[in-house]
Amino acid sequence: MIALVVDGVILGSILSLGAVSLTLVYGIVRFANFAHGDLMAVGAYVAFFLVNTAFVALGFPDATFGPLSFGLPMLLALPVAMLVTAGVAVSVDRLVFRPMRQRSYAPVMFVIGSLAVAFAIRALLFIIWGPEFHFFTQALRPALQLPYEVRVKPDQIFILLACLTMVAGLYLFLQRSKIGKALRATADNPDLARISGINTEHMLVWTWAIGAAMAATAGILLGIDAQLRPEMGWNLLLPLFAAAILGGIGNPYGALIGGMTIGIVQQVSTAFLLPTYKPAVAFVILILVLLIRPRGILGSEQRGF
Amino acid sequence: MTTDTTDALLEIDNVAKSFGGLQAVQNCSLQVRRGTITGLIGPNGAGKTTLFNLISGFYAPDAGSIVFQGKRIDGLPPHRVFHHGLCRTFQVPKELKQMTVLENLMLVPTGQAGEVLGAAWIMPWRVRQQEREAYDKALDVLEFVNLAHLRDEYAENLSTGQKKLLELARAMMTDPQLIMLDEPGAGVNPTLLTSLMEQIERLVAERGITVLLIEHNMAVVMGLCDPVIVMSNGEKLAEGTPAEIQQNEQVLAAYLGGQNR
């Protein structure tokens, strides 16, 4: 059981990273972006292409770091993948969502648009890399034996640390940097932001870029922990939304806790259920949250009818 | 300035509502007597629209009670409040954009058999008959507010002033005990304004409907309303006939600022 909780923390940290970025985007663009999971997949596949194809062709040494399953190529691929994914997200905003904003579409149209984008990204991944699973590496690394029969792979410790670093980095960015504060201000009161001289279109670009870069990292870390599949983003959608809603949608710090909770519950559930039921477990948590604490989660007094 | 509580249609007792630390309405007590056109005036931010939202069920009060025709209605959802016989309009027009003007009105009547799922199949005669009644009534109302020529136009294509009239026209489609009008005159041209005032008077005289209205146009308030209730800082400041209100030092102070303490 403790071992499952430990696994859950690892999964939870990846979900947290995904959910934090999902909710960050939500807070500014103000619609649920159903393509967020697929941005994670884009990041993972771009890194896969660099590490397993481009760098190999360039003759990079394939050394790994100590007990980790990857080495320098991965560390180089990470920022490139983040940039590429950010570029994808910003381009999508420019091609799809910005025209919708200019025509002041209702929020539902953005949501439908984001679903189309999600499937389009997935189709591209299928076309380029095919439907089969991919692994960053085939090499097996021995797990570390910890007390209470807990076994942890060195990769997983790296994943946990990387997620915590990213989330902490985002926290510092939002709290300390000028752009970060402006992002929070725009999420809080877009009209006043405009009056203060903040160009809100620029803020949207920043939001998509940062959200996508974080999603890309989460996707790569998931790829390191498990494997790459074109539908990995779609499968993550439910846990991501469940985590974001559990934490209070639009609230990045809540999403962190939400992600951890969903991750741990999903892993612990495998003691009783088939592991393939994990998305369904996230769905059940989501429904329970909506039933029990929808108002607390909405965080506003708006009444439903 | 005494109020006879026995014929009070709407009684608001010590109602309070705050939004994240801002006290929008506090210790607000007032009554609307049956058969009156009661005017609600006060400076911006006095809490008039918040009070409307509290009465019509869009907000639940933090404290206090709202009694309508002897029944408590505070905390009820808006559609239940409406069925108690209380109808409201919106300050910023909320037209149903992709529906025609006519259908914006035909939506309103209560007790439409056709609103039951499948009624169009089970009892088409009754639905058709009610549709005819609603249609005739809607045409009458549109005739009155000068929108009849636009009856088949999508509501989103109306001008802002016309949307404001549509807002009033929708309220006129019902037979409530109390109509609450949120700035019915804002943005309506002067000629129409005069006939609008006449129609409100007729609603009271002929159909026995009580009216509570928020208005900034003092000519409308002073010419139409009796009594006039003045709100300031979320509570009732004064109540009286237009003449009394116009001479009330406190009211003058609240509007002009200064010595209102």
Added chain:
Amino acid sequence: MTIEAILSSGILNYLVGFLIVASIYALFTLGLNVHFGETGLINFGVAGFFAIGAYTAALVTKPLPTGELARYTQQALGLDQPFLVGVIAAAVVCGIVAVLIGIPTLRLREDYLAIATIGIAESIRLVFNNEQWLANGSQGLVGIPRPLYDLVPPAYYNYIYLGIVVLILAFVAVLLERMIRSPWGRVLRAIREDEVVAAAYGKNVFGFKLQALVLGAMVMGIGGALYAHNAGTISPGVFEPVFGTFIVWVMLILGGSGNTKGVILGAFVFWAIWAGTQFATDALVPPALSARAPYFRFLLIETLLVLMLLFRPKGILGEERFVSTLRPR
């Protein structure tokens, strides 16, 4: 040529098969139109109701496997009931699921229903995939009986089934059209436009949303049942979101969300485009990539939807100006 030769010719057979599937998709589109087109509810889980309808119909009309078959096929029940009982059961079960999903989500903002419907669709697929005892797991069910199968020789059977499907489609379309274009549908449309106004004028917004969700889901269930009897075999893989949900959305937007004739037209037009792209990809995609050819088609329709949303959000036909047809003219 004899009549027999004409009826059994390849092209005509292809056309009949095409019309059957397009008509079934038209039913999904009609259901989604009640949800989104009329009421503004975002249902991203059409595939879920599709699956529930198909499996319910299969389990209600199939007998329990016996003898040798029972060793390879497991199913929780097999009621061996007539076709129409299966169709009705499919609708009822979908309606019940819609109630269960509507209660927690319909009072909240629109995105929550979207997420929850994706959740139900994915969870349903997982359950049918993993629970061997329920409906034979990932292998799915085969031998779903076909109605009036003994009436004509098997080669002509598709004509009979097309007749059945078109009849049901016409029945549902007429039924829905009259309901939508009555005061009931007017309330739905008012909720779609502004639920605050609907509530202020005494409409129980939650109640109407729930009715719309249930009615649309039942229509989807009927579509699922007809699919199962047409295919004769179903497995969880059929109910993937692209085929189960996404295509239906494209049809809805293409034909004209909010217009009954439009969404049926959308289903047929889209299905024709879809068939056309098959020939196109067969011709254009190099054989080495042929395994990935379907994804070129997916990419194409996804682009089509985005273009529709941006440049023609009202679709081919657009909405009828008047909701109510029962009013005097």
Added chain:
Amino acid sequence: MSLLKADGIVSGYGEIEILHGVSLAVGAGEVVAIIGPNGCGKSTLMKTIFGLLEPTQGTITYNDADITGMAPHDIVCLGLSYVPQADNTFLSLTVEENLAMGAFLRTDNYAKQAEIVYDLFPDLKERRDTKVSALSGGQRQMVAMARALMLEPQLLLLDEPTAGLAPVFVETVFGQIEHINQQGIAVLMVEQNARMALEHAQRGYVLASGENRFTDDSKALLANEEVARLYLGGAA
């Protein structure tokens, strides 16, 4: 010489024309009040000056430059700041962060200006790390004004700075406006609290039904009986 000059402004929302040709001028370092009954077009005038509404007729000049129809974002750069009537603070941000947002366009270190602003609002200095949502209405109004001062404007536009405030805060706010003016900043305010506003202003404009009704020295306006009557009964 006037800092801001609006000439014959016709403006409104959509097809509703609210202002039918209003003119006003504000000199450097002046405090000017716009008063008038509710619905006379005071706020519309403010929004038109700040570029949130585009006038159909008339011109607005600032420091002799034509700013008619300019975007708010560009107007801010010219030394003109605006405090809207409602929703004028970032509630989920701290006081300090609100000030930082006011200084968003500054490329230099804004700490010095922040100190100057905090000196004007000592109450806020104590609460600089508090979230605005935890502040009272009066304190929020101070945050809103402080935010607008961060770009060192020459002219501050205040839209109903005392609306919805408890009476005890009203005087404080007017006191603050006086302090701000002492720094050499001109203030143009719209107020329904007419008496207090005129007591704190040098000049006043009285609008009625979207037109200039009276323009005078504030003492003269305060003494004018017709102005008082305008509020109750004579606005049609």
